[in-house]
Amino acid sequence: QIQMVQSGGEVKKPGASVKVSCKTSGYPFTNHGINWVRQAPGQGLEWMGWISAYNGNTKYIEKLQGRITMTIDKSTSTAYMELSPLRGDDTAVYYCARDLGVAGLQDWGQGTLVIVSS
Amino acid sequence: QSALTQPPSASGSLGQSVTISCTGTSNDVGGYNYVSWYQQSPGKAPKLLIYEVSNRPPGVSTRFSGSKSGNTASLTISGLLAEDEADYYCSSFTGSSTWVFGGGTKVTVL
Numbered sequence: 001q002i003q004m005v006q007s008g009g010e011v012k013k014p015g016a017s018v019k020v021s022c023k024t025s026g027y028p029f030t031n032h033g034i035n036w037v038r039q040a041p042g043q044g045l046e047w048m049g050w051i052s053a054y055n056g057n058t059k060y061i062e063k064l065q066g067r068i069t070m071t072i073d074k075s076t077s078t079a080y081m082e083l084s085p086l087r088g089d090d091t092a093v094y095y096c097a098r099d100l101g102v103a104g105l106q107d108w109g110q111g112t113l114v115i116v117s118s
Numbered sequence: 119q120s121a122l123t124q125p126p127s128a129s130g131s132l133g134q135s136v137t138i139s140c141t142g143t144s145n146d147v148g149g150y151n152y153v154s155w156y157q158q159s160p161g162k163a164p165k166l167l168i169y170e171v172s173n174r175p176p177g178v179s180t181r182f183s184g185s186k187s188g189n190t191a192s193l194t195i196s197g198l199l200a201e202d203e204a205d206y207y208c209s210s211f212t213g214s215s216t217w218v219f220g221g222g223t224k225v226t227v228l
Contacts, residue, residue: 047217104154104169
């Protein structure tokens with residue numbers, strides 16, 4: 001079955017960087033894009049961006065431009081999301097999700113809690 | 119890109135129906151048939167319920183249905199069960215080739 005397994009939680013100081021991984025299995029990795037979505041404590045979902053697992057093309061939301069980098073490793077079917085420099089309002093659970101093209105986000109990782117605190 | 123507008127809460131009695139609205143603009147909901155709906159239980163990852171306005175992925179109950187009129191999409195849950203208590207989010211593809219979510223609706227089963 002399809003699995004999206006994310007790396008463990010992190011505690012970071014403001015100004016630091018964090019890199020979250022999303023290891024996939026159970027489907028042809030290059031056939032679907034990977035999206036990243038975050039959820040601040042008690043808040044709603046925020047789409048952060050997308051990366052093509054086929055060619056590495058990316059699309060980020062404007063507010064994160066310059067701070068976010070999404071990458072893939074085809075050899076291990078793993079996607080990565082790096083955010084730097086971190087701010088307090090980046091504290092959130094970060095999810096990766098496999099897309100059905102533009103139709104929706106089908107399979108989700110378990111989430112990675114990133115806490116940014118001095 | 120502003121978030122789509124959902125009511126913060128909705129409720130219905132066991133066995134009844136509840137409908138959640140999701141209002142956007144012609145640049146997202148109204149312009150594309152790429153509206154999806156997600157269910158999120160506390161502490162869990164979201165689960166895809168509906169994609170492309172009204173399609174259900176395999177394994178999703180037929181009690182969940184979606185529709186769209188103009189700039190507003192809707193999710194209807196029929197025959198409410200206690201297990202339907204959760205947060206529900208709509209999402210739409212946009213003209214900027216991005217995705218935008220609604221603020222979420224907490225459904226309470228009375």
